[in-house]
Amino acid sequence: MATLGPIHSVTVATADLAASVAAYRAGCGFVTVDEAPLSADASEVALAPMLEGAATAWLVPAPEAAGTRLGGIRLVEVTGPLPDAAPLRSLGWAAAEFSVQDPDRLVPKLEAEGFTLLGAPRALGSDPAIRACQMAGPNGEGLYLTDIRAYRGPMSLHRARAAVDRCFIAVLATDALEDTRAVYEARSGASRVSDREIEIPVLQARLGLADGATTRISSVAIGGDCLVEIDAYPAGTPARPMAAGRLPAGVGLVRFAGASHGLTAAPTRGARGEWLARAA
Amino acid sequence: MTGGGSVLGVLAKRAGELAILLFAITTLLFFLLRLGGDPAAVLAGEEADPDQVALISARYGLDQPLWWQYLRYLVSIVTLDFGESLRGGQAALTLVLDRLGSTLLLAFLALAITAALSIPIGAWLGFRPDRGDRRAANALVFILQGIPGYIVGLLLIQLFVVELRWLTSIGNQGVSSWILPSLTLASFLVPKMVRVLAANVAEAMREDYIRTARATGASDVELLFRHALPNALLGATALIGTQFAFLMSGSLITEWIFAWPGFGALLVASVEQLDFPVVQAAVFVIAGLVFLVNAGTDILFRVIDPRVRAGATR
DSSP: OOOOOOEEEEEEEESOHHHHHHHHHHHHOOEEEEOOOOOTTSHHHHHOGGGTTOOEEEEEOGGGTTTTOOSEEEEEEOSSOOOOOOTTSSSEEEEEEEEESOHHHHHHHHHHTTOEEEEOOOOOOSSOSEEEEEEEOTTSOEEEEEEESOOOSSSOOOOOSSSEEEEEEEEEEESOHHHHHHHHHHHHOSOEEEEEEEOOHHHHHHHTOOTTOOEEEEEEEETTTEEEEEEEOOTTOOOOOOOTTSOOSSEEEEEEOSSOTTOOSSOEEOTTSOEEEEOO | OOOOSOHHHHHHHHHHHHHHHHHHHHHHHHHHHTTSOOHHHHHHOTTOOHHHHHHHHHHTTTTSOHHHHHHHHHHHHHTTOOOBOTTTOSBHHHHHHHHHHHHHHHHHHHHHHHHHHHHHHHHHHHHSTTSHHHHHHHHHHHHHHTSOHHHHHHHHIIIIIIISOOSOOSSOOSGGGTHHHHHHHHTTTHHHHHHHHHHHHHHHHTSTHHHHHHHTTOOHHHIIIIIIHHHHHHHHHHHHHHHHHHHHHHHHHHHHHHTOOSHHHHHHHHHHTTOHHHHHHHHHHHHHHHHHHHHHHHHHHHHHOHHHHTTOOO
16 A cells, blocks of 8 residues: 655745744755745645745755755635644644754754743763654644654664755644554554553643643554644644634645655545644 | 763752762761760770760760760861771871771672673573573573672682682782672662662564664664664663662672771771761762762753653653
């Protein structure tokens, strides 16, 4: 069966394209590879027809600019105020996880560009295998920034090649984990990588969970050593704010490259209202 | 753990702190010892007459004004001349240093036992602390922490020496005589180290980076040994440095129970006998040793952890 992935790009709606582009270029070192306005056949236009002709910018990590151009971010300018993306507080695409080199150095740089720190990296030792922090982008999009220095597991994960490298995990918040996962397992054609109940402090803080409360997470491996991670949010968690005819706030759409089973360039709505599409 | 500053700068600062510490301790000790009684009378014995006491006093300069004795004492400290033992006549510092090796051997064995026991137990307790068996074990460790080390020593003697006759309990007579005193000394540290490690592992397992490790399929073993335990060990290593003084105090009791020929036993006997020069030399050495271990741990952290060196903590 053809597998889903890897992650081509994540789409984020923005009220100020120029400022968002500047923030990602200066903060993350991303490179702009395309700035064409949205055409009629673009995935985003299928979602929100009024976006036809909207200004966009497709940015990728510096190491990807001359290569496969995977794991980047696609900014789409929308008119009118954006609803509060409520990062890590609503169902749908909760966050895009990027591989980074040094969260401690990166955080102040991103904060200076308008990113908001949600969960700080901790200085735990001189050679931690994985260190991570959580931020909200300039448009409220959830971002997990992870420095993978050493990894032993079923995937082939390597250290970031630049200050910020590819998006390699798309994090999906759902209140029905098993149903959601079944959809992606059918799509991905790969077995699940994990299914655990763990404490996630940033979610405890964002969702108002009690100390010690655990969150069930389950991930499915897709192509290009990428993952779709499905997090079980508490029942009653609201859906992602989405004004009529517009993109969902925050990470609104995830595109997958490769032979994406069952997906087309036209976006598909997933089990919990998240939008996904195949990269053209 | 202080932040910032080069290693050399820290060394210089610590050398200054050591000098002040040693001055303060030796001064305090000088006056405290003389509150306990007249050493000349103790040396002369209960049946000595006043002439004999005066003779001993003159011989050791104990008949001089206190301020003169103190000044002479300070000068001798600077030259590391603590005088001679009032009992045996040997150079006090030499006597102490001759015994130091035995005490350090005991301390090293105790630390090795502490590491061998506390790391696996602490890791097991901290990995899933909410499970019933972990909670029960944690309660047991908490209770054990309250049992004095000398009780442990006496129980070990009763079991392995008196009942089973497997081991010896007197002096340093080879490897078999090392086991019980080093286990006794380790009992001062193991419960505390287990609890610190367990808490550090549990905290590490609650960190946000564990989410990524779990999402990418990292196993329990991988998580514990590659992620949680290394971070937990850093905190535990710092504890060893700060607990070294505690270990030294434990060695006094342990050496006394097992007649171990270390300087702890020497110190206890010297205090009883008001052998001032030996007491002063021993306390000086202990203070210096404890300080050096703490400073060494601090400096080691700066070398190992660049974030401590850069003062970058959150």
